[in-house]
Amino acid sequence: MHAAIAPAGVLVDERRTLYRLAGEIYAPGARLSDNLLDHPAVRYELGRALAGHEDLDGETLFAAARIEVADAAGIAVVSDSDATSKLATPLRIIAPAGAKPQVLTRADGERFAAALALVAEAVELFRALAPEMSDDLLAHLDLFVVLKSETSGGVVSASTRYMPGLVLIDEPATAMEVAEALVHEGSHLKFFDFAVTRDFLDARSHRADHFVNSWSRVEWPMEQAYAAWHAYTALSQFALQCESQQLSPLSLLPKAHERAAEIGQWLVEHQADLCSDARWLLHALRGTAPSRDEMPSTMDGDTLAEQFLETDHLQLVPGVRRARAASGRSVAATASRPPNIFWLDTDATWVIAQFRGGESEKVAPASMLALAAEEWNETEEAVIRRLVVALRSLVASELVEPEGAPSHSRRIR
Amino acid sequence: MTPNQPVRPQMPPAMPSGRTPHLPQGGGPVVGQPVNQVDFFRHMPNGGATVYLRPAEVAQND
Secondary structure (H helix, E strand, O other): OHHHOOOHHHHHHHHHHHHHHHHHHHOOOOOOOHHHHHOHHHHHHHHHHHOOOOOOOHHHHHHHOOOOEEEEOOEEEEOOOOHHHHOHHHHHHHOOOOOOOOEOOHHHOHHHHHHHHHHHHHHHHHHHHOHHHHHHHHOOOOEEEEEOOOOOOOEEEEEEOOOOOEEEEEOOOOHHHHHHHHHHHHHHHHHHHHHHHOOOOOHHHHHOOOEEOOOOOOEEOHHHHHHHHHHHHHHHHHHOOOOOOOOOOOOOHHHHHHHHHHHHHHHHHOHHHOOHHHHHHHHHHHOOOOOOOOOOOOOOHHHHHHHHHHOOEEEEOOOOEEEEOOOOOEEEEOOOOOOOEEEEOHHHHHHHHOOOOHHHOOEOHHHHHHHHHHHHOOOHHHHHHHHHHHHHHHHHOOOEEEEOOHHHHOOOO | OOOOOOOOOOOOOOOOOOOOOOOOOOOOOOOOOOEEEEOOOOOOOOOOEEEEEOHHHHHHHO
């Protein structure tokens, strides 16, 4: 289902591309490996910088990632005896009022070994029960933490948008409850990766109405309502594979479908505040016809061609940085601090790639058009339309600027 | 920077299970705007965590 937007591998690669670009901006020369770029603590530091906190350097990133882990069927489980101190930030974020959760580590001996074995069993169980879903969700899980039950304050499972890739659970009693947590929290992790790479949420959703659920009357902003709907939808699918399993008394599987339906209905009623990919996924998972956004154009080909060709030159806005993902999309950052971050589709990526000489290069629309006509194998009208749509969006985002005679230079807008 | 008070989804007891949603035939990638801004980092909501608590703690905290 998710693969219709992007397979997990594509999504992870695009996420790395974004964080690598952030690393080049805030810790130039740090040369962050894929493993480091996946590390939740590194992503926390880079996300913090992108939110406007400037106190970041390469050493902070390397230090953040220094935490020992043990393997549980391919999942990295934190084993570091100093983990409670090293993970103080996420523990504080997820802590229930009055609780100070502590991490179960190798220093806890047999207790840790038993929990590690249960996590490994749970990963195998998840893979056996729902192989496609496990591939889809576990790709977004990078660090797993088990909390000491006497300190967890009632946490069953948790994750946080500030440290994406991290899942925390209470000390488990059965593999099945861990498997359910992998589905629940793994869905949140996937949503976090969608939110930084795809067209999901923008300022509209932050100003949107809040959702109040019927079962506990808790109020959720739209971002959290969407995350909850996404997780309940995955849980309702997983429930169908678990009919022979003994569920925990705390299991959400029996009630997941009903809750997904309730939240989903509210989201449909408020879909105008969602961006295109979020809207599409909402309809696709609910089994209703997705509404497709059309490329914005109300003008005929001649008018577009006239506008396009009347712009004298185009050039990159000074200081724009970009990086290309394996998917062909690219991410760009403006020179402002913090930077504005944009994802570019393949057409916009193609356009911006024409500025091979960087911000000093001026490209004439006519030569760009001629090259696109050669490479895109489309009619001239279609090529012009695609170029104009891409350029309008690049100019509106202040990544590319038209340059030349003032009377002409605004036409592309 | 990060807030201390998570917004917690609260989840009490049981109900019937559901059907698998089906992806519509012909579904595929969305055709949207060529350039999309990432707003996720700029927007730092209070809480920013999804925490599933035991029902006893739900009652206690709410």
